[in-house]
Amino acid sequence: MIVVIGAGIAGLNAALTCQRAGWEVLLLEASDRVGGRVKTDFISGYQLDHGFQVINPAYPEVKRLNLKLQLQSMEAGVKVVTAEKNFIVADPFRNPKNLLSTLRAPIGDLKSKSSLISYLVKKQRVGIDSFAADLNSQGVSGPLYEKIIRPFMRGVLLGELDQVDAQVGRELLKFFAKGTPGIPLNGAQALPDQMAKQIDKLNLNESVISIHGKVVTTDQKTYTAEKIIVAIDGANAANLVPEVTPPKFNLSTTWYFATKERILKDKFLIVDGQSRGPIVNLIVLDQISETFAPANMQLLAITTLNPCNENEVKAHLRLLLGKLPHDLELIKEYHIPRSLPVFTPNSIRPNFQQTRDELFIAGDYLSGPSQNGALLSGRLAAEAAIS
Numbered sequence: 001m002i003v004v005i006g007a008g009i010a011g012l013n014a015a016l017t018c019q020r021a022g023w024e025v026l027l028l029e030a031s032d033r034v035g036g037r038v039k040t041d042f043i044s045g046y047q048l049d050h051g052f053q054v055i056n057p058a059y060p061e062v063k064r065l066n067l068k069l070q071l072q073s074m075e076a077g078v079k080v081v082t083a084e085k086n087f088i089v090a091d092p093f094r095n096p097k098n099l100l101s102t103l104r105a106p107i108g109d110l111k112s113k114s115s116l117i118s119y120l121v122k123k124q125r126v127g128i129d130s131f132a133a134d135l136n137s138q139g140v141s142g143p144l145y146e147k148i149i150r151p152f153m154r155g156v157l158l159g160e161l162d163q164v165d166a167q168v169g170r171e172l173l174k175f176f177a178k179g180t181p182g183i184p185l186n187g188a189q190a191l192p193d194q195m196a197k198q199i200d201k202l203n204l205n206e207s208v209i210s211i212h213g214k215v216v217t218t219d220q221k222t223y224t225a226e227k228i229i230v231a232i233d234g235a236n237a238a239n240l241v242p243e244v245t246p247p248k249f250n251l252s253t254t255w256y257f258a259t260k261e262r263i264l265k266d267k268f269l270i271v272d273g274q275s276r277g278p279i280v281n282l283i284v285l286d287q288i289s290e291t292f293a294p295a296n297m298q299l300l301a302i303t304t305l306n307p308c309n310e311n312e313v314k315a316h317l318r319l320l321l322g323k324l325p326h327d328l329e330l331i332k333e334y335h336i337p338r339s340l341p342v343f344t345p346n347s348i349r350p351n352f353q354q355t356r357d358e359l360f361i362a363g364d365y366l367s368g369p370s371q372n373g374a375l376l377s378g379r380l381a382a383e384a385a386i387s
């Protein structure tokens with residue numbers, strides 16, 4: 001038997017991979033649901049992901065799963081708000097109706113705009129360590145960088161671009177160029193839920209407290225396993241397995257606000273081109289799918305990175321919208337201290353770890369700060385365990 005610990009998407013993919021290869025698998029999850037950081041709450045008719053997240057259909061690991069996620073797509077592009085004017089920068093191929101707006105966007109001349117395309121097709125330059133330096137070295141600089149790429153990618157990486165490894169940043173930006181992300185009709189948790197349905201033996205509410213050799217002890221039982229895959233977040237994994245180095249995490253907060261005033265009609269991710277406050281990005285969820293909010297309600301998902309309070313968020317929102325709806329109400333706030341593992345420049349990404357003959361470690365912190373990174377890590381750890 002193989003015991004997989006942690007039913008986040010890394011653990012789910014590890015369990016599925018072993019099970020499909022004919023192994024008996026037991027998946028142990030400490031909490032009362034699968035998905036780890038990919039969760040959805042349903043509160044008074046609102047569908048709220050536990051931290052705003054999107055799924056990119058271009059992720060190779062998502063494609064391999066062949067699930068029916070019914071992705072509700074955003075528009076391929078970004079709406080940039082500044083004190084002077086708002087403009088849209090969209091992919092001309094996927095979003096030709098916004099071609100004119102994109103060409104007119106005040107983010108430099110055509111040469112500067114085309115630098116992004118050449119950045120996406122060229123290979124990373126040797127000797128460049130941070131994502132910001134990599135972009136700048138290829139001409140993605142000036143207003144294109146400051147007004148679009150930096151604000152957009154800060155929201156993806158949940159951190160600053162000069163603190164991120166060049167390869168990690170480039171990989172994620174390329175995924176956005178390839179696929180238009182969306183939210184499953186039933187929320188991000190549809191991804192782990194559909195994976196979990198295929199698992200034969202899954203115990204929820206059972207927390208692993210120690211691993212000694214091939215013996216896994218939980219708060220309820222002891223199991224002896226041929227192989228063990230630890231797929232829990234890096235900080236907790238380091239408590240169970242001393243060979244694991246706990247990663248640093250970026251924190252984030254998602255604020256869900258509702259109003260009866262239909263003040264926004266955009267399906268684009270909205271960013272502040274002048275970074276005038278704590279909001280990193282804003283998305284109008286009822287425009288992505290009307291099922292995400294009760295009838296006639298507008299639902300905004302706002303992400304912030306640094307600790308701030310509701311008044312500071314509202315003050316920034318007022319700048320972005322020009323005014324605040326009089327009935328704007330905070331529905332829910334998710335503060336997630338361990339949102340994304342930090343991959344600092346020149347990070348080593350082993351994808352998974354094998355610490356003993358029978359012990360394998362998986363999770364996004366070993367592979368990449370994304371669903372694709374977590375899924376890949378889980379699959380590769382499992383393939384190594386059963387090889």
Ligand SMILES: Cc1cc2nc3c(=O)[nH]c(=O)nc-3n(C[C@H](O)[C@H](O)[C@H](O)COP(=O)(O)OP(=O)(O)OC[C@H]3O[C@@H](n4cnc5c(N)ncnc54)[C@H](O)[C@@H]3O)c2cc1C
Nearest residue numbers: 006008009010030036037051053054208363364370371374
């Ligand atoms: C706010 C936010 C926004 C994000 N946005 C995106 C996005 O738009 N696109 C994208 O690709 N990625 C995004 N991500 C990243 C993505 O969600 C994660 O990379 C991925 O879910 C990590 O999965 P994991 O399985 O490695 O870890 P986790 O999800 O952390 O799963 C670990 C699991 O182990 C369980 N566990 C812990 N300890 C024990 C124990 N002792 N015994 C048993 N079980 C245990 C936990 O309960 C949990 O279920 C976002 C993340 C956050 C937080």
